[in-house]
Amino acid sequence: MTNPxxxxxxxxxxxxxxxxxxxxxxxxxKEKIILVQAPNxxxxxxxxxxxxxxxxxxxLGRYLGQADEYFYSRHRDxxxxxxxxxxxxxxxxxxxxxxxxxxxxxxxxxxxxIETLKRGSHKWxxxxxxxxxxx
Numbered sequence: 001m002t003n004p005x006x007x008x009x010x011x012x013x014x015x016x017x018x019x020x021x022x023x024x025x026x027x028x029x030k031e032k033i034i035l036v037q038a039p040n041x042x043x044x045x046x047x048x049x050x051x052x053x054x055x056x057x058x059x060l061g062r063y064l065g066q067a068d069e070y071f072y073s074r075h076r077d078x079x080x081x082x083x084x085x086x087x088x089x090x091x092x093x094x095x096x097x098x099x100x101x102x103x104x105x106x107x108x109x110x111x112x113x114i115e116t117l118k119r120g121s122h123k124w125x126x127x128x129x130x131x132x133x134x135x
Contacts (some may be wrong), residue, residue, distance in 0.1 A: 003083070006120030007070035015070065015081040016017030021054075022122060023089045024064065024129040026110075033113040035127060037104040040075065040120040044087070045125060046105075061089040064128040067121035086125035088132070 009015075022045040025034045036044045064086040072079050108116055109128065117123050 003067045019050045035097040045122045067124045068120040084121040
């Protein structure tokens with residue numbers, strides 16, 4: 001089975017691979033999803049690049065799947081190939097203050113979260129999570 005792919009892979013462009021792990025974090029009633037707003041105003045699922053020494057499979061929760069995405073970052077002036085591993089976080093607690101203080105967090109109703117997200121792979125992650133609720 002192939003992973004869903006978002007964005008267009010352009011010919012003659014060198015892509016930097018940036019593996020990422022992202023979380024669908026619902027509220028207790030599974031009516032809202034928490035999103036992170038970057039300084040540029042775009043909204044994303046919580047998560048980010050897998051750093052050296054990190055293991056995404058034990059980092060979060062129930063695995064939802066992988067979605068691949070190609071995109072250009074104006075901020076970094078780089079084309080990225082972003083394999084995104086998506087999980088549902090079933091419980092969490094704050095163990096420390098965030099290392100980055102420039103992102104904002106907000107809860108969104110599920111459908112509004114899907115509409116608000118910038119990345120297609122993140123939208124797919126919430127849809128994959130919604131499909132597990134029906135099973």
